[in-house]
Amino acid sequence: MSKKQSKGIEVYLRIRPSKKSYPGLILDKEGNEVQFNFPKDGQKSGNQNAKDDVYNFVFNGVLDQMTQQETVIESCFEGYNGTIFAYGQTGSGKTYTITGGAERYNDRGIIPRTISYIFNEISKRNTSSYKLNVSYLEIYNDSGYDLLDENHATKSLFDLPKVKIYELSEDQYVLKNLSVHRAENEEDALNLLFIGDTNRVVSETPKNDASTRSHCIFMIQLECQKNGEDVKTVSKLHLVDLSGSERPSQTGIDGKTLEEAKNINLSLHYLAQVIECLNEKARGNHVTHIPYRNSMMTQILRDSLGGNCKTKMIATMISRNEQVDPGVIISRLKKEVQELKAEIALLKGEDVKENLTSEDIERCNKMVQEFIDSSDPSSTIVLADRLMINQCFYHFKHIFRDMQKKKGGAGPAGFSSAPEKTSGGGPVKDDSMEVKKSQEEIQRLQILVQQRDNEIGILLNYLNKKKGDETIPGIGVQRQEESKGGQTLFQMMQNSNQDSNKKNLEVVQGGVNDNPIQKRQNQQDREMYEVQQMTNGHIHLTNEDLADRSKAFDLFRRSYRKNEAMDENRELLKQKYSRGKELGNMVNESRDQIKVLTNKIEQIRKENAMRGQVDSNGEIIQTPEELNMQQKISILKKSYQDQYQELKELKSEIERITNLLERSRQQMQNDFEKWLSVMLKQNQMANTSSINSGGINSTLNTSTGGGFNPASTDKKVNENLEAFYRARNEIYK
Ligand SMILES: Nc1ncnc2c1ncn2[C@@H]1O[C@H](COP(=O)(O)OP(=O)(O)OP(=O)(O)O)[C@@H](O)[C@H]1O
Ligand SMILES: [Mg+2]
Structure with missing residues (x-):
């Protein structure tokens, strides 16, 4: 223009x-x-x-x-x-x-x-x-x-x-x-x-x-x-x-x-x-x-x-100030993956690092000092690295020794230099329970790592496509580093694709777009991306959740992006219903009042006729009272018509919002099916890879009996879904 x-x-x-x-x-x-x-x-x-x-x-x-x-x-x-x-x-x-x-x-x-x-x-x-x-x-x-x-x-x-x-x-x-x-x-x-x-x-x-x-x-x-x-x-x-x-x-x-x-x-x-x-x-x-x-x-x-x-x-x-930079998202996700891995390593009793850097040591010492200085009884030190935990203990020991020296050898009351043993009369901890708990936690974290890795994979792919298959500086280096510390799901997926397509790989001579591995990878990335867009990303799924469709549905529903809009529509529907009720009452009231007034007018007219109050034409004379009532009736009639019209419009609005909600419900159900199938596929791939590499706990394998059996849970889920919608419909009523 x-x-x-x-x-x-x-x-x-x-x-x-x-x-x-x-x-x-x-x-x-x-x-x-x-x-x-x-x-x-x-x-x-x-x-x-x-x-x-x-x-x-x-x-x-x-x-x-x-x-x-x-x-x-x-x-x-x-x-x-x-x-x-x-x-x-x-x-x-x-x-x-x-x-x-x-x-x-x-x-x-x-x-x-x-x-x-x-x-x-x-x-x-x-x-x-x-x-x-x-x-x-x-x-x-x-x-x-x-x-x-x-x-x-x-x-x-x-x-x-x-x-x-x-x-x-x-x-x-x-x-x-x-x-x-x-x-x-x-x-x-x-x-x-x-x-x-x-x-x-x-x-x-x-x-x-x-x-x-x-x-x-x-x-x-x-x-x-x-x-x-x-x-x-x-x-x-x-x-x-x-x-x-x-x-x-x-x-x-x-x-x-x-x-x-x-x-x-x-x-x-x-x-x-x-x-x-x-x-x-x-x-x-x-x-x-x-x-x-x-x-x-x-x-x-x-x-x-x-x-x-x-x-x-x-x-x-x-009008956008800047596009969302996939590079920034990748580095954020990578940081998250690193932290999750560190947490897993800690739970497994492994060390993530060989040596602490001087910055790490300084950070630990600072945390200890802050912890000692804090007057907040709930303050804690949260660390995901065994070496860092050790450093914190060393620093405590150091501070304690210093205090002892200053006080001439005596330690603070209640402090003992020998470690306390809990086995002599105190509660004995159930080790097997602890182990089971941390195994579950490891499992949960591993799935999270997999999800984040997939997101990184998708973004990398997108960036690679955008940059015409140039390797992206920084990202390539980082990926090599990752491969040192065990396979990520993204790598597992690529490796497993590469294994199963080894023969194809030998024959493929064409460009990137003709590469079947790349194509499959793209397809998986697309599927994954698509289902990730459905939720707000705050789903922490365990294997048990995936195996239980109703549980999985519940988790999915809670983080389903479109739920917010559905809630808004429900709220709107509630408001419309309550306005409908109000209007219904108003319409009835107007009608009753009109009836009362018309009866009254009839009554007055009868009385006037009996009293012989007629004009020269023999028409009954209208009294001021009657005129007043007629005026009231015409006002009431107008508001009755307006209210009735609004009620009619409201009814069709209610019908449309109900239809919209029903469509959203069907959409949610379809999205859930899609999401679940991708999640199960992803989980299965992770299991296969982990079994091959001797990694993840074998209970992750869905084929070992304890895993997910769609046939046995389908009925239950359908029942749960039906119950959920029944309850919801009750609320609308
Ligand atoms: N004014 C607005 N307020 C809130 N959300 C909006 C508004 N305009 C667009 N959106 C949202 O932005 C997204 C893209 O909008 P839309 O699909 O209408 O784009 P489009 O111009 O039709 O794109 P295309 O050319 O690809 O069809 C949708 O999720 C839509 O709900
Ligand atoms: Mg459009």
Whole structure:
């Protein structure tokens, strides 16, 4: 966008929230202006005189990071005839703006809100009758697919009917194979949206794991006929979720995804061309030809972009100060792995280091001193290294000797230089219990090490791919060091792959992408990455947990990322229910009061008639009391109608939130199955490797009898799951 505002198409800028916003981005919401300040190269090299590069852009509206979904609708929805589309980089919030967030009811986007708005309007207008039709089209690599085809609802995109476009004349076209569905009410329309969304292609890109790789057009056709007239008017509304405008060099994508990216960028380019021509025309400049025919998207939108149509674009962007650096995450994870290994070594009675460094010794001495000086009875010294523990004891001894010397030989009261023996009358510790406990702890820590190692593996892979398979300085060195101190799971996985693929390895001559080991590794990494994204990472699983599906489910559920959104929806549902109850009472009360007042009026009228209080026409004279009551009735009637309307809307909202919760529940169940199978696979691999290397405790082996038996636990888990949902439903009631 240039600084000049476009006349033809209104453009709104929406900025997606991010934790670290770019400080050089300045928003002027009043003036609808955005300013970008980029430091000049000279500044980076320390030249203080170099000024920022400053760019200003003016929009029809600027919606900042705090903007809620409702405000967006208010800003961009005024008429039924036209197009609203979202344009922006991958992950900048186009789908969020157009369709909405998948989890929270409050995050509903433009489509569901537009549907509600239209039906609400229809219910208010009784001078015309309306019919609403819906179609949902997906354009992938410049081919169209009908997302609402009933026979193919659950199959892949390529099984859906291919939509063809036939031009009838310069201005007219028909879409063959695109089904049109009548929506009698809001529920019908929302259901169609749901079916279509389920069919949308969601393919993974490195930047956005739920990225939509195609353009989607939700088409609403509103037919209006005035009462008593034959003429019908038909208006169309196209709500368009465009694909991400991404640069392949930035995303590190390859193969099929690169082809997709090229197609996406090309079709966006054609769209931009059309919009530019229309803008020129709107400014009064002479334009001979508008290049609609270049892409399917522009062909379809031709009657909703030009002419008298209202077109609004929401440009989405994310303002990030810095990308999350995988290198930083790796070093954090490595530190964690080192600490966990040290803890394991301590439990096993092994030394991690051969000698302490002078810094270690100093640290130990300082800790001892702080411990002695502390007046807090709960203070402790926590160490994971036997040598460091020894050093602490040496330092204690040293301090004690010093004190003895200063006091002339006598030690402090209660101190004895000979160690106490617990066997002479004191409680005798159960060694086997202690051993079992520490074995369990070792097992738990080993699984944690494995998980962290896997995360490191995934990130390394990602970094390697990004850097074109260059070895990353520092990381390579560190990995060699790791291999000295026993195999990590990442290495185990690679080694076991290498063993089983030794033959393949000998034959493989091609590049990295053709390498089956690499492919398998990538597949495992992807699976692992995918399941790790499902949880917040705070799951400490033992083998027993994995073997017990219901326990595993419980742990998974507690750290399931989407649980927060589900909780929010539950809370919202509770609020709606309680408002519903309140409204129900209010409606009943209003009705009762109206009844009482009408009875009273009847009574008064009867009495007046009996008293003969009639006017010259023989009509009963209305007393001031009666008039007063009639006024009260009309006020009550109004509030009764309002309350009843709200109750009706509330009921359909409750139904929608309940459906959303049910969908989230099913999603959670599916995610759990996926997560569990990856965890079991990972565990099995770790066992195999550890048995080969004589490492991990043999109880980790699932094939030794004490391990996980899916068949025997399935029933129990299903029972537990059912019980869980039953209890939950009870709460909702
Ligand atoms: N305004 C917002 N508030 C909160 N979360 C948002 C907002 N916009 C986007 N998000 C979140 O950011 C993520 C990416 O958004 P979204 O999928 O809408 O991007 P997109 O632009 O459609 O990407 P793509 O081009 O790859 O389809 C999603 O998890 C979404 O929920
Ligand atoms: Mg999207």
